[in-house]
Amino acid sequence: MSGVSLQCGDCGALLKSVEEAQQHAELTSHSNFSESTEPVLNLVCSSCGKPCRSKTESDLHTKRTGHTEFSDKTSESVKPINLESPSSTTPTPMDVDSQEMVVPEVDKALLQELQGMGFSTARATRALHCSGSSSLEGAVNWIVEHENDADIDQMPMVPASSKNDPPKPSLTEEEKKMKLLELRAYVHEAFARLLYLSERIRIGKELLEAKRIEEDNERKRFGFFHLIAFRKAEKEEEKKALEKIRKKLEEDKAERRRKLGLPPEDPAAAKPSEPVVEEKKSILPVKPITKAEQMRECLRSLKKNHKDEDARVKKAFQTLFTYAGNVVKNPDEEKFRKIRLTNQAFQDRVGGLKGGIEFLELCGFEKSEDGEFLFMPREKVDTAVLNSAGKELQSAIENPHFGVL
Template structure:
């Protein structure tokens, strides 16, 4: 008896054309997904750029505001310095005038009318609270003292101010460079320009420098570099160099 062979059901398979279409579809999906991801990343990058831009603008605004305040304070100090200098000149003229009257045998002028309000002013001043001097005021007084101690040698004073400005500027521009933050006190150039002048070392110490190694060096530690202090020091030195009335009193 012949046995009939049972043929199994043939498995469905894709034709080459269908495989090609399927591959194209997968590639298209991958391309769209990649484009969407790139767009999303671009949006994130744009948000980050906007955020950084805002932070930079705010930082710039704060820096400009601080610079404006420094300039205003510097101008105010210069005006006060000029006012004091003019007052000293006025007093000198009054003294010369009184001396001329004395030599001519004329009676001195009656100062009662011009000084009648002086006691009231002094009384008001005495009632004002005494506040400690700020570091900027200490710097200014230090430079004024240096100039007055060497008032007969303007060139030496100006050279000292310019040398100090160079030291401070180098540190401000290169705070990580130790060579700009370390000064050998025995260096002859330093001694001639700054060290030998009363007030030079004191000014650098106000900027943060301190003596180390038994007083052989002046050193400003990196962690003690204060840009605000250095900027103030630079402003005071620039004013002292350019203001003809500085240190007249």
């Protein structure tokens, strides 16, 4: 049997004529063609008359339109390929069965829109016909999927009988309005869901960041305690090692006395030589606690004693800062060096908190004999101590972690 189609050796496509092979070569630059006895399929849709050249194309047509009935007319249109004198005439609108073939009717408005987008009339007509003339988007998607088809720029032809089929009923104005409202509702719903998801993502990120910060703070806090425990364990190990060395030295000393025939050393007589501790004390003298350290510890204990009253503690710090500042600025003014203990405002801000009066006493204030006033004599005003108190109070006010550890 002579060849009934041409097969591209580069991509395997089957072409039913020399003209199609030439067009395929121009589009793809493929030049390796050979005759094939396998015909190009001619599956005609029974519902709309669309011809399909392969089983894949018919499956795609079924998926898009729902048409499942096809008539196989491959054997009717098969004819040998003539390589010597390829036909240069355009195909007539009559098929092999002398059935009249006409251009299918498509939506003229969609056709004009596709032409305005730069597509040729044949390509636009074929896209609208093959996609069912349902929408502009469907036609464009069909063109994108079939842009490599050899016959995409050929005007589609259908039997004249299918042209007279009743057209699909168009939507009324009321139906169009309903469709538009449905589309808008869908868009609004999708947009609202998108906003909801983005908000959930933002909140989730904030929660993760807050959790990370909390974990870092916990790690730092417990890291400090672990460091203290580690140092303590180190000292214990060092102490055990020194005790082991001491015992070993005593055993060696006892062994030497035994070999020399000397009596064992009296442990009571050998005990009193412990100058090592004295040397350690001299090497590491105990540093006396400064006034500033006493003030810092007083403020720290005040905050710990009232850890659930942050606002009240902060107000107390600010009030103490004001007392110290007034004395520094006006040391000769007695009203700034005298505080009535029974004053309700003083009790609410400082006196009612454990540690508030103690801090004022560290600053130089003294209780009167009747216990009614806190008074700082003029000759006991120490500007350096009051400035130190101001620095400690400012640090306690500005440092959010003051007194935590």
